[in-house]
Amino acid sequence: MDKLNQLPDQQYILGNLFVVANKLEKVMDQALKPFEITSKQWILAAVIELFDTAPTIKEISNAMGTSHQNIKQVALKLEQKELLNLKKDEQDKRVTRAELNAAKSEFWESTQPEGELFSRQLFKNIDSNDLTTLRKTITQILSNLEALESNLASDRVLPNNKEAT
Helix, strand or coil: CHHHHHCCHHHHHHHHHHHHHHHHHHHHHHHHHHHCCCHHHHHHHHHHHCCCCCCEHHHHHHHHCCCHHHHHHHHHHHHHCCCEEEEECCCCCCCEEEEECHHHHHHHHHHHHHHHHHHHHHCCCCCHHHHHHHHHHHHHHHHHHHHHHHHHHCCCCCHHHCCCC
């Protein structure tokens, strides 16, 4: 693994983004096991809370950067656990909206202390300046990914076939 540290920064970071995502999911799944939910179910609930009104499955999938089918599958599992309600939109019955079950809000609140502890442990020894830089960097990477996704949808990897800068 000595070669890993010798990689150029972009290659090192790109490869490790996958490693971080996999490890984060694994560790979060372990931490959430007592609550009988997965990290994907937890993050779905967290994303739903970011919306002012019950979001559609499509809105959630766009926010999470995954497919409609993946979101629907995770949402159905939360609905089976009676932690989420899936309902047809009143104006367009083809559209499904998701909302956290108000009767189960105590469940979501019960996970909050564990979530805060997990977050503190994950980011310990990282100062606020580094967190600010990381936030800006992740925001830019997400923006770049959206541009790549748009270009790929039009069968181009780079805009106007120019080299990336």
